[in-house]
Amino acid sequence: MRRGPQEALERALFREEFPFGPVTRRGFLALGLVSLAACTPVVRRKGVPYVRQPEGVVEGGRREFFTALPHAGFAEPVRVRTYQGRPLFLVPQGEAMGPYPLAGLYSLYDPARKGKAPDWEGFYAAWRRALAQGETLFVLPRTTSPRLEALLQRAQARYPNLRVARFEAWSLENVYRGAELAFGQRAWPVYSPEKAETVLLLDVDLHEHPAGYGWWAALSQRRLPPMNRIYAVESGAGLLGAMADHRLALKPSALETFLLDLAKALGVLPGSPASDYGGFLPALVEDLERGGLLLPGVHLTPAAQALAMAVNARLRAPVAYVPPPEAEPATPRAFLEAEAASRLVWAAEGPLPGLEGKAFAAVLSLYPKAAPYSLPLAHPLEAASPARDAWGRLWPAQALLKPLYSGKSLEEVLAGLLGEGLPGLTAEERRALAEGRPLEEAKPLALEPLPGLEGRLSPLRREASLELTLRPDARLFDGRYRENPYLQELPRPLSLLVWDGALLAGEREAEAWGLLEGIRARERRADPRRPLLRVRASGREALLPLWPLPLLPEGSLVAPSPTSSTPKGRSSPRRSCPRAATTLSSPPSTTVTWARWRR
Amino acid sequence: MRRRNRWLKTLFWGSVLGVFLALVLVFSGVAVGALEQREGRPVPQPVPFSHAFHAGGLGLSCRYCHSAVEYAPYAGLPPTETCMTCHLYVKPDSPNLALVRESWEKGELLRWNRVVNLPDFVYFHHAPHVAKGVGCAECHGRVDQMPVVYQPKAFTMKFCLDCHRNPAPRLRPREQVFNMAYVPDPELGRELLQLYHVRPPEELTSCNTCHR
Numbered sequence: 001m002r003r004g005p006q007e008a009l010e011r012a013l014f015r016e017e018f019p020f021g022p023v024t025r026r027g028f029l030a031l032g033l034v035s036l037a038a039c040t041p042v043v044r045r046k047g048v049p050y051v052r053q054p055e056g057v058v059e060g061g062r063r064e065f066f067t068a069l070p071h072a073g074f075a076e077p078v079r080v081r082t083y084q085g086r087p088l089f090l091v092p093q094g095e096a097m098g099p100y101p102l103a104g105l106y107s108l109y110d111p112a113r114k115g116k117a118p119d120w121e122g123f124y125a126a127w128r129r130a131l132a133q134g135e136t137l138f139v140l141p142r143t144t145s146p147r148l149e150a151l152l153q154r155a156q157a158r159y160p161n162l163r164v165a166r167f168e169a170w171s172l173e174n175v176y177r178g179a180e181l182a183f184g185q186r187a188w189p190v191y192s193p194e195k196a197e198t199v200l201l202l203d204v205d206l207h208e209h210p211a212g213y214g215w216w217a218a219l220s221q222r223r224l225p226p227m228n229r230i231y232a233v234e235s236g237a238g239l240l241g242a243m244a245d246h247r248l249a250l251k252p253s254a255l256e257t258f259l260l261d262l263a264k265a266l267g268v269l270p271g272s273p274a275s276d277y278g279g280f281l282p283a284l285v286e287d288l289e290r291g292g293l294l295l296p297g298v299h300l301t302p303a304a305q306a307l308a309m310a311v312n313a314r315l316r317a318p319v320a321y322v323p324p325p326e327a328e329p330a331t332p333r334a335f336l337e338a339e340a341a342s343r344l345v346w347a348a349e350g351p352l353p354g355l356e357g358k359a360f361a362a363v364l365s366l367y368p369k370a371a372p373y374s375l376p377l378a379h380p381l382e383a384a385s386p387a388r389d390a391w392g393r394l395w396p397a398q399a400l401l402k403p404l405y406s407g408k409s410l411e412e413v414l415a416g417l418l419g420e421g422l423p424g425l426t427a428e429e430r431r432a433l434a435e436g437r438p439l440e441e442a443k444p445l446a447l448e449p450l451p452g453l454e455g456r457l458s459p460l461r462r463e464a465s466l467e468l469t470l471r472p473d474a475r476l477f478d479g480r481y482r483e484n485p486y487l488q489e490l491p492r493p494l495s496l497l498v499w500d501g502a503l504l505a506g507e508r509e510a511e512a513w514g515l516l517e518g519i520r521a522r523e524r525r526a527d528p529r530r531p532l533l534r535v536r537a538s539g540r541e542a543l544l545p546l547w548p549l550p551l552l553p554e555g556s557l558v559a560p561s562p563t564s565s566t567p568k569g570r571s572s573p574r575r576s577c578p579r580a581a582t583t584l585s586s587p588p589s590t591t592v593t594w595a596r597w598r599r
Numbered sequence: 600m601r602r603r604n605r606w607l608k609t610l611f612w613g614s615v616l617g618v619f620l621a622l623v624l625v626f627s628g629v630a631v632g633a634l635e636q637r638e639g640r641p642v643p644q645p646v647p648f649s650h651a652f653h654a655g656g657l658g659l660s661c662r663y664c665h666s667a668v669e670y671a672p673y674a675g676l677p678p679t680e681t682c683m684t685c686h687l688y689v690k691p692d693s694p695n696l697a698l699v700r701e702s703w704e705k706g707e708l709l710r711w712n713r714v715v716n717l718p719d720f721v722y723f724h725h726a727p728h729v730a731k732g733v734g735c736a737e738c739h740g741r742v743d744q745m746p747v748v749y750q751p752k753a754f755t756m757k758f759c760l761d762c763h764r765n766p767a768p769r770l771r772p773r774e775q776v777f778n779m780a781y782v783p784d785p786e787l788g789r790e791l792l793q794l795y796h797v798r799p800p801e802e803l804t805s806c807n808t809c810h811r
Contacts, residue, residue, distance in 0.1 A: 032620060047711040049676035051702055061671030061726075 057085065066093065066436040068387060068395035069101040069380045072168065072349075072477065073142030073326065074210040075387035075395040076101050079436065087381050087400050093436055095217035098207065100477065103486040107366060108379045112483070113405050115368030118375050120408070123362060124416055126373065130343045130360035131159040137341035140410065141348040142168045142330040144388035149327045151414040158418060165337050167348035168330030169478040169561055170208070170471075172298050176324050178305020181456055182313075183447040187321040189309065190391050190442060193228075194218035195318035196293035200231045200262075200284065202308060203255055204297035205238030206493075207474050210390035212240065215295065219243060231284050233258055236471060236504070236558045237551035239493045248280050249553035253463040256304045259296075259311075260460065268310045269454050293317040299469065303458045313449045320444040322392035347377070347410060349480040364413060367483060378407035385411045386429070392442030396429040466509075466555055468537050473501055473560035495547055501560040502547035503533055509557070510548040519548060535559065641747035642714045646698050654779070655743035661735055661777050668735075672724040676711055679703050714748050715739075722811045731795045732770045736779050737762070743779040763803035767792050 023031065056063060063082050068075035069090075077093035078101055090102045107113065130136045136159075143149075143166070156162050172188075179187040193199050193215050206212040216239070222228035223243075232244035235252045250258055258281075261273035265285045276282055292315045296308040312319050330348075338344055338353040346353060347364040355361040355371055362373035382404065384397030408416065415422045425433070432439045450456075461467075472478045475487040482488070491498050510516040515531050522529060530545040535557075544559060552558065653659050662668060664677035679702045686696055702709045717723055735742070740751030752758055762769050767788035773795075775781040791797075802808065 029616070032616075033623065045713040045716055047676045047713045048708050049711070050678035050680075051706050051708060052680045053678040058667045058671050059675045060673040061667055 060084065065398065065400055066433050067381070067384055067400065068389070068397040069104065070144075070387050071098055071100040072170070072210065072480075073144050073330070073387070075144070075389045075397070077389065077395050077436070077438075080381065080400055082400060085401065094214065096213040098213045099475070099487065099490065100481065103481065103484050104379070106484050106486050108381055108404070110367075110483070113367055113376065113407075115374060115376060115405070118406050120375065120406075120416060123373050123375055126360065127345065127362065127417060128159075131161045133359065134343060135161050135163055135341075136343040136345065136360065137163050137165055137338060138345045139334050139338050139348045140164060140166045140330075142166060142172075142326055143410065144325040145385045145411065146394070147385055148411050148414070151411055151418070155414050155418055164328075165334035166326070166328055166330035167332065167334035167338070167350060169332055169350050170298070171329060171331045172210075172326070173329040173331050174300060174302050175298050175305050176329055177302035178309060179321065179447075181302055181306035181458065182309040182449050182453065183321070184450050185445070185447065186324050187445055187447060188324045188392065189312075190320045190322055190444075191215070191293060191295055192218070192318040192320075193293060193295065194221050196228060197291035198229045198231065198287040198293070200233065200288065200292065200294045201240050201244060202259065202294060202296040203234045203236065203252070203300065204295055205236070205240050205471075205474070207477065208238075208472060209295075209298055214390065216240060216243075229287055231287070235467070235469060235553060235556040237494050237549055238474075242494070246280065246283070248277060249551060249556075251553050251556040252467045252469055253461040254553075256301060256460040259300075259304050259307050263307050263311055266311055266314055268307070268314050288315055291315075293319070299471065301458070301461050303460050306453060306457065310449050310453050320442065321447045322442045322444055325388040325390075325392065347413070350478060364410070366407070375413075376403075376405050376407035378403045378409050378412070380409075382407060383409035383412060385409055386439060393438035394440035396425075396432045396439045398425065398433050464555075466557060468535065468557040468559060470559050470561045476501075476560070478561050494551065495549055497547065500545070502530070503535060503544035504547050504549045504552060504558040506552035506554055506556065507548045507550050508554050510546060515546060516548060519546070638753045639749055639751065641745075641749040642712050644712055644747070645710060647695050647747075649746045650742045650748050651744055651746045661742075668725045669729050670726055672726070674725050679709060714750055715754065717754065721809055723809070729776055730773070731766075731797050732773050732776060732791050733762075733766075734771050734776050734778065734781060734783070736781070737769050741779055759809060760804060763808070764800050766797055766800075766803070770795070770797070
């Protein structure tokens with residue numbers, strides 16, 4: 001006889017299992033469910049409040065604080081949104097904000113910042129010993145904090161051997177020197193593009209000028225009728241130039257000659273322009289006369305800066321001049337000083353100088369570095385100092401959390417060297433922070449252009465058949481954000497490159513080198529490999545992939561500074577590449593040689 | 600053969616049963632306390648704090664202690680400091696307050712028993728409810744009459760949906776939100792629905808309103 005499974009279970013299993021009598025299978029299941037309900041766990045979660053609740057804490061809630069974050073020394077006023085005490089988002093306090101402060105949140109929480117537990121007292125003692133032995137170089141990045149300058153002066157008075165240099169790959173020195181040529185005094189121009197009817201962008205892009213993102217907002221405001229008119233003359237290709245109604249692509253030296261011609265056409269300099277640039281120049285002059293403004297890039301030569309300032313003065317353009325925000329301009333020269341110094345404290349952003357053979361070497365940086373003394377700097381949200389923005393206003397700042405990895409700000413480091421503590425926020429600073437306003441408005445200088453500019457003018461950029469400009473990358477800037485994946489993954493404008501830098505060149509150049517056809521063929525096959533070029537300029541060389549960009553003028557090459565300005569950086573081309581087959585047109589300054597297709 | 604069959608069958612049906620029981624356990628939500636509706640049972644607390652006395656008798660506003668209710672998902676519990684602002688002077692030696700004094704002096708945390716436990720899969724934010732005029736008493740009952748606080752209603756999905764489907768009769772003017780004795784007026788509620796821009800029922804009953 002065949003027994004079904006039901007019968008088997010009911011009869012054979014359950015009948016004798018329980019002491020209180022036979023239970024059927026259904027009965028057993030019901031019993032199980034009932035017992036489940038009886039066994040419901042009593043979940044008693046605890047509510048544990050603070051004993052003393054810190055000021056401003058909302059449990060589980062969002063709060064907003066005002067502060068200013070520095071990017072390349074200039075403050076960007078922001079409102080920081082904190083969730084349960086953790087800063088998790090930033091919104092601009094003004095109209096516009098660069099991508100850098102928000103992306104900087106990554107480095108705030110980046111576990112790669114964690115190094116060995118820092119021995120600050122040991123470092124100060126070693127630094128004081130080095131200062132007692134001889135001259136010690138302290139290399140700072142660009143700083144615009146008056147409090148830091150005061151501390152530096154006190155430190156230099158206490159330790160006469162403390163020498164200060166400032167390193168910045170993308171220097172603003174040419175602007176100050178231009179003002180010196182034009183006005184006889186160093187100054188920093190503050191432009192108001194929203195007030196201008198016609199704007200000429202001279203080789204400048206959003207990220208290349210500290211006020212670039214602000215200009216973008218100001219120019220965009222006026223793109224509704226009655227519209228402003230935007231002209232761009234540029235040697236590269238950028239987003240600000242992409243807004244222009246009229247664009248002229250010229251290589252860097254031709255661009256400065258164009259400015260000279262413009263000055264002549266407007267009567268700033270005697271003489272008449274050598275060319276009318278296909279009708280571009282007369283139209284531009286006519287438009288500029290109706291309330292124009294020149295916005296020059298900061299990398300133009302001092303003479304070109306002076307010309308632009310003189311033209312702006314002639315046009316009565318909406319420009320104010322304020323004292324330079326930096327006490328001493330940060331330049332790339334400081335790197336060579338650091339290499340030569342025998343005792344060095346390096347606190348700047350950028351490539352690390354060689355530290356071998358130095359009597360004392362310390363590196364202060366956000367991320368731990370291989371150095372005899374590697375000390376952590378605090379993220380600006382962990383330790384704040386007031387700083388000036390590109391409009392000359394002084395913004396207060398506040399720390400929003402304790403340093404996660406025992407870092408200190410530059411001010412705290414200096415105060416520690418002096419054996420002092422930093423003062424807390426003043427009542428005035430607290431008020432400004434609560435109201436989200438600057439501590440101090442810009443104080444414009446009354447400057448008049450000195451006559452006889454043509455006699456004082458230093459030479460403009462020399463012409464060459466291939467002209468290379470190293471400009472900060474739109475995302476990684478001068479390389480300081482190269483560890484930030486948010487920015488690495490953000491496509492570069494126009495070229496849409498992600499992750500890597502490339503040598504941008506016009507299509508004509510690529511064609512002349514015989515590479516364009518191969519590149520286009522690879523583009524059609526969706527093959528990402530591009531030819532690697534060996535670029536040699538002023539004694540340095542780098543291996544860069546070529547990316548043809550149709551907007552670039554003939555003879556102009558643009559390379560992002562993170563990949564190429566590193567003297568001993570990762571793009572060092574000393575690997576065994578096959579020697580170049582053909583040397584392309586070789587001007588005195590820049591040589592471009594085909595190396596190989598990139599693997 | 601038959602003997603082995605019996606064991607096999609036991610094993611088979613036993614495991615079927617086991618899987619079934621495990622599924623029942625998971626879907627019933629027992630693990631997160633869903634079966635425990637805990638209506639009406641007073642929850643014992645380490646400190647015999649009486650809401651009836653403080654909120655009802657003295658008339659302290661809810662927000663004096665649950666200060667985050669207008670801003671945050673969680674209304675919050677008062678820090679010991681809040682208790683001690685008064686109890687440094689009022690009944691400073693009461694034996695009932697021994698734990699609070701100890702917490703204040705030694706900095707030890709008070710551990711209260713939570714009265715309401717929402718499951719983790721439910722998103723709830725106090726602030727929009729307060730802002731749209733849902734009174735505390737709508738969900739928490741007459742706390743001002745409870746010597747020991749209990750949960751007056753089961754916070755089941757049905758409870759939430761009843762109101763989300765038809766919020767008008769349970770709305771009150773914002774200034775009456777913390778008034779325990781207020782009786783909502785459905786006529787006024789319909790006006791408030793417009794005035795406070797309460798979202799339509801289709802949106803309020805959408806799954807991701809509460810399950811995000």
